Amino acid sequence: MNELQVDKELREKAKKAIVDVPMHFSAGIDQVLGSLPVRPVLKKSYVRKNKWLISVACLLMGMFLLIGTGLVSPTMAHMLKNLPYVSTIFSFVGDSGIKVADQQGLTQPLDQSVNNQGITVSLKEAYYDRLNLSIGFVVTFPPSENGFQHIEKLSYEWQGRTITRTFTTEEAKKSYLLHWRHVEGNTYYGTFQPFFFEELPEEWTLKLVLQKIGGVDGTWQFDIPLTRKPADAVTKVTEPGVSGQSRGFILSVKQIIRTPSTTRIVFGVQGESESIEPAEEETLNQIDLLSDAIRVFDSKGVPLSSITDEKGNRRGGITGSTLFTKDFHPISVDSHSMTIAVDKQLRFEIPLD
Template identity: 30%
Template sequence: MNEQQIQNAKRSYEVLETDVELMMEKVGKRLQSGKGRAVQRPKWMIRRMSLTAAAAAVLCTVVLGSGFISPAMAAVLKEIPIVGSIFQKVRGPGLQTAAERGMSETVGQAVHNNGVTLQIQEIIYDGDRVSIGYVQQADEGFVNGSGPWDGIDFKINGEPYSDSVHGTGTEALDSGGNTRVGQITLQPNKQKLPDQFELTIEVAAVGGIAGEWNFTIPVKKTVSDIRSMMPMLTKSDGETTLLLKKVSFKPGVVDVEVELRRPAAMAGERMYSTEVVTDRGIALEGGNMEGDGYIEGDTHVQLGTFHFDAPEQMPKSITIQQRIPETYTEDERWNKVELTGEPTESNPLVISQGAAGRLLITKIEQSENNTMVYFRTEGNDPKNQGYVVIEDKQQPWGFLSPDKQTEVDAEKYSYVSEFAAIPADQSLVFMANNLKKPNYNKKLEITLPLEF
């Protein structure tokens, strides 16, 4: 090992050690939660990817290549101490649950170049996708918060990886944004990853700063307790065919892999949103998708894996539904109600949500640290109805979003949302989304008995 490699290792330790206390504090705050599990905003709020080739091409395409780091250097860099889990800090389907159960593999390789340290901190591999948690730190700040996305290449056992890549943006761990964390996931749609392989990563820019950060990492499966079925069930509606290829129950997440074929002339049209309902009538939270779309002769082929929060109890069956997308004007989007008294379970603050139903606020707790709002939904689309905000015309979108939302009871569709502290003498105007009654293509509906 040469002197420069040794200095890189020492430098990596120093810059990452600087923020140990801050990182611990921030990760600790993020992990504080109430009863139940944290849930994402509903699909109408996050513009979830449905099976559209154009969106898939934009979000999934990455330029690919190769990289290398010496084994001697890697051995030294693995000694850098790890603080917490990246996957408890950033979003990703099933990543937090897997990390909490110890199903991540510590890597700890770090390289310092051009004033930037990039550390591959840990990896989660469930046999279908590889998630890479990283820390990046700049001596004098980053040009932008994009992470290592501007020029990143991968190889699997020396062969270029040319399938889907996705992940999160970076999240700052300090007030200046000089220390940031994020995750990148390799989610192949066309190729199968081996159970064990050597992953090569070459990064040409981090946060807008050009340089060279190369890693070679041995990867093996880290996630256990996976139950999968490959039903290969098909349903058709005219010239449109849906194939249910695979369903996997993993720690914290249910993956539903589908293939949809339709005439190439329909490639630019909006597509369905995939939803999953259990035999007990519980709509699973989530539905974010990674996939790929392409033209094959006269056929538009769309491949996708949808991710849903795993139910607390294993269902006897699930029904995969294809929801016809709704359109709204901005004037149709929100309904508002001002708080005039203390809401209770027997006398809630009721906000109409149009044809979908209504949202009922049953309790509000205000303190110097936060504002807690307890509510439930009733109606035709209770899972998607489950989101409330507070009007604040000083905010970019005209409302204050919750910092965290927790599902209290999946069957009763009850939640608690945590907002920033609001002065007790300030009037509160709550806003809930106005929704149309959901409409599904019944011809493409598939009910799957679970036989694990």
């Protein structure tokens, strides 16, 4: 087979190869192959150059085919997995709504690291909007028999008060506040996602202190500047102003807040003849049951899943005598409407801009 036939074969194989590789890699192969000469008359020196290019192209193709079929060592796979163009901490761990926001490039980089008791905690990224906050971190834990199990104690400041949280092993496994994943050796990726029921301020500095990690007491303290401006630019607020009757109540849809990570719906509720008194415990129980009966769908009929709180309950609740909220994972960006159904009697079709 002569050089021209080899060139042609390589081009055909490059077009037909089905491998899952980054686009700029495959573009690089095409560029190398496209640069190979196709002239019928070749000088000796040019033939040598052409053969060298063919060898390089074959080597590249072999490497990418190897990656595409998964035939790489664990060390190589780990190295590739952690290259900047492949992923971020949020893409590995954390809430699905945060992952959606991360895919839109709405996270902000952090560069803080504290070493204490031989344990290094490095903050890498944050996501922040009106309804959600998540911090992506890396823990490097010294070699031990059990390794890093979980963060057992931490505290943070909110509205002038310090909130301290402790987690047993079982609580840590079930908590949505903390997620982590072993990456390699003594390295772990994790996210911390405190829940604030109120809307979060436009700019804020989170004071976070980790106090016990993997059975080791210490102090890993951070001041984290946060801004929600990038998320605010794509956050949408709708005030439908629709209402209907169900279960002896008048239910109205006051507001829909759609951030990149969350869909929050604010409902108004009152009795058919008079306002609800907060002291009426049975009435409040009935409102809870009404809230649980609410289902939400996008314009394609796909149900929105509820965001759960730290106890596994649907996130939301009564914010006043006549208001309650429900939080859902983000609605699809191409959804042109939302359907809110209560039992079989009440149904709202709400257009979205």
